[in-house]
Amino acid sequence: MLQCLEGISKLIDCFVQSFDIKVFKHVQGLKDPETIASETVFSVSEVEALYELFKRISSAVIDDGLINKEEFQLALFKTNKKESLFADRVFDLFDTKRNGLLGFEEFACALSVFHPNAPIDDKIEFSFQLYDLKQKGFIGRQEVKQMVVATLAESGMNLSDDVVENIIDKTFEEADTKHDGKIDKEEWRSLVLRHPSLLKNMTLPYLKDITTSFPSFVFHSQVEDT
Amino acid sequence: MNAFQLIAMSRSLDLSGLFEEEDAAERKTRFTSVYPAKDIVHKIEETVRAMGFQVQRKNSRLNLLHIDPKSKGDRHLSVAAEVFEVNPCLHVVELRKSAGDIAQYRQLCIKLSSDLSLQKDDNMWREKGGITLPCPCPCP
Numbered sequence: 001m002l003q004c005l006e007g008i009s010k011l012i013d014c015f016v017q018s019f020d021i022k023v024f025k026h027v028q029g030l031k032d033p034e035t036i037a038s039e040t041v042f043s044v045s046e047v048e049a050l051y052e053l054f055k056r057i058s059s060a061v062i063d064d065g066l067i068n069k070e071e072f073q074l075a076l077f078k079t080n081k082k083e084s085l086f087a088d089r090v091f092d093l094f095d096t097k098r099n100g101l102l103g104f105e106e107f108a109c110a111l112s113v114f115h116p117n118a119p120i121d122d123k124i125e126f127s128f129q130l131y132d133l134k135q136k137g138f139i140g141r142q143e144v145k146q147m148v149v150a151t152l153a154e155s156g157m158n159l160s161d162d163v164v165e166n167i168i169d170k171t172f173e174e175a176d177t178k179h180d181g182k183i184d185k186e187e188w189r190s191l192v193l194r195h196p197s198l199l200k201n202m203t204l205p206y207l208k209d210i211t212t213s214f215p216s217f218v219f220h221s222q223v224e225d226t
Numbered sequence: 227m228n229a230f231q232l233i234a235m236s237r238s239l240d241l242s243g244l245f246e247e248e249d250a251a252e253r254k255t256r257f258t259s260v261y262p263a264k265d266i267v268h269k270i271e272e273t274v275r276a277m278g279f280q281v282q283r284k285n286s287r288l289n290l291l292h293i294d295p296k297s298k299g300d301r302h303l304s305v306a307a308e309v310f311e312v313n314p315c316l317h318v319v320e321l322r323k324s325a326g327d328i329a330q331y332r333q334l335c336i337k338l339s340s341d342l343s344l345q346k347d348d349n350m351w352r353e354k355g356g357i358t359l360p361c362p363c364p365c366p
Contacts, residue, residue: 057244076243077243131230147233163312163313167312171229195231197234200234201236201239204242
């Protein structure tokens with residue numbers, strides 16, 4: 001019986017090796033940077049540079065041209081041992097196809113929101129969805145508390161429950177203008193427009209210099225030098 | 227302080243880590259302090275000047291620069307220090323390294339956080355060279 005299985009396994013090995021493995025791998029070169037550039041605020045050369053970053057991140061664990069959650073955590077925290085409420089939420093928002101994997105288009109389209117030149121409405125929308133943990137269309141008090149506690153825990157800051165409750169009370173007093181115990185999209189928008197610093201984590205200045213940090217080599221570039 | 231301001235400080239929401247080789251979390255340090263804001267700022271200035279830093283002040287934000295005459299420009303340690311009020315008795319100090327040696331930065335963080343984050347019971351009513359440490363509000 002064992003010999004039989006061994007035989008079969010050898011047969012399968014032969015079969016796999018004789019196949020052209022490239023057929024299963026995603027094409028290494030970026031096929032259509034213009035399309036992605038047109039869907040985002042990035043220029044074509046910025047898309048190409050972003051692709052270099054994407055390749056680096058997506059090959060960290062499984063070299064399949066896609067970023068899975070582990071690779072995303074690794075790229076963010078430099079360790080795959082760190083689970084995070086926020087990183088999960090960010091990943092889910094990037095993963096518009098809902099398949100647990102990020103393709104380059106999903107990656108570029110999501111990062112486009114973080115570009116300094118991206119429209120503020122996109123940032124407002126993204127941040128609202130980010131904080132709407134239960135995806136109910138509003139940000140509830142419970143969710144705010146969960147996020148505050150998570151933030152404090154990860155930086156080792158100690159604030160008493162009273163202080164935390166107090167902060168949340170004040171926040172809702174200001175933000176919840178309809179006094180219904182929840183912050184809806186309109187209220188979020190008006191809060192953020194009054195306090196632009198609330199969106200500071202929605203902008204990555206790095207994205208403006210991405211062509212210098214991740215130069216794509218001349219023979220990959222489809223952009224003509226003018 | 228607004229809850230969302232606190233949340234926005236979260237390291238996990240700082241995607242700049244995607245672009246960095248070293249751990250982005252290593253570059254940011256936060257600790258709480260019961261000193262009043264201007265005392266914190268004064269204390270930081272005093273401490274870092276003694277360590278040989280240059281200080282540039284801008285409201286509640288300090289830019290600290292340590293120039294090492296032996297090394298090149300990009301090895302100079304450049305740190306931003308910012309103070310945020312949680313409530314009148316409690317402040318959060320955030321230190322962010324924007325350039326330079328991470329080991330030197332860590333030393334700075336350890337020094338500042340041990341100087342500034344006093345336990346509430348330790349000599350809260352000391353007077354020290356012009357800095358008084360009153361806590362006028364009934365702290366929890």
